[in-house]
Amino acid sequence: MAGTQYRGSEIKDVNQFMEDAAGLESEREKEIGQHIGYRYDVNLVPDYDRLTPYLKEYMEVMGWDDLNWLEDIHMGYEDGKPAVFDRNINGWVRVPDSVALPDNQQDRDMIAREMLLKFQMSDRHPLVTLRKAYMKF
């Protein structure tokens, strides 16, 4: 797919934004003091050979031939820590230190999908409280 056509820093290494949380590279980024662009390749398509059993079962339960919305989920990085963006709370959710990270982005993305899915479907997700407060029906 489109790949890493960033105007700011290029993604060169899977650990880049864990080792360098600021991630400032180009002159423009240094001038404004912030990283430009996503900290992962938004156009990276999943490698279906790396599916986890849980994700396989999720596809079956939902009646989908592929990962559907989870194709757009990737492991990103917040303040030098691995994290996943949860669109339902418009914020990052961190991956605990106890989770061992694989050495490639494809496997990390599968972990990100699995953790996000379990979190969204759990009772501790903020959406559960939001629903109680605001549900109309």
Add this chain to the structure above:
Amino acid sequence: MAGVSDAELKGMSQEERVKALGMTTEQLTGKSMYIEFDPDATERFTYPWAPDVDFNKRTEIDTDEMTSTEVNDEIRAKMNEGYGSIVLKNPRGKHSLGVGILNKLNLIIEGSTGYFGVGLIDGPNVRVNGRVGWSCGENMMSGTVVIEKNAGSTFGAAIRGGDLVCKGSVGSRTGIDMKGGTIIVGGDTGALSGFMMQRGRMVVCGNAGKNLGDSMYDGTIYIGGEIQSLGVDAIEAELTDLDKAWLTRKLTQYGMVPEGGVGHFKKIVAGKMLWNYDNLEPNEKKLIL
């Protein structure tokens, strides 16, 4: 929060519920939340409030004499009874049919729908045997939607996830402001398709109208036919083997692979020359200093 029962919440006004749940004091600004995943979280596949439905349990709703609200209420009632496959008969172009379904479900609409059909959905697989009006699948979060005939304008506006498929042609502003997911069009698409697209993928097997991908921020558009004109900052990129493999896989899922394959598709991406919204402040500061 733990001290408030569901029964007590039901008896409260919305404002009272919000206060009782402590939400007015909670900060909802991304980083300040610092939520961490639980590695031992239970494996579930649907939201905690979603009813357990069975795809093999099927029912029909004759919508002829019903309002859109009544139809949508009935869909929810059927899901609560465990029906996982629901057929809507005689939709007769009603607006807003099947909106807000946040669960797995097979929804078959036998006929055509009006505006805002199956918007705001998160999970269901929908098939529409007829046509759909404006803004079909708007703000769709996940699931699949397949339209057998044509669709109106703003098809898949602000879609965030899932597959939205129209086997016919669609109007203008297809995928405007899309933030994820996949839109597939078997025929042609109108002007300003992919306007302000931020993420996701759009595949058009036919032609595209004027200003394709205008002001797109990211994402990818594939066009099998002719492009009348590209919009501001939309540029053609090389179609790689990875692109071809993805296109073939995705189009095969819906039986829409062109006879000659996908090698002729053009790939449009953002030139990223409009990524300058942060330019003003530092430069203006310099001028002032």
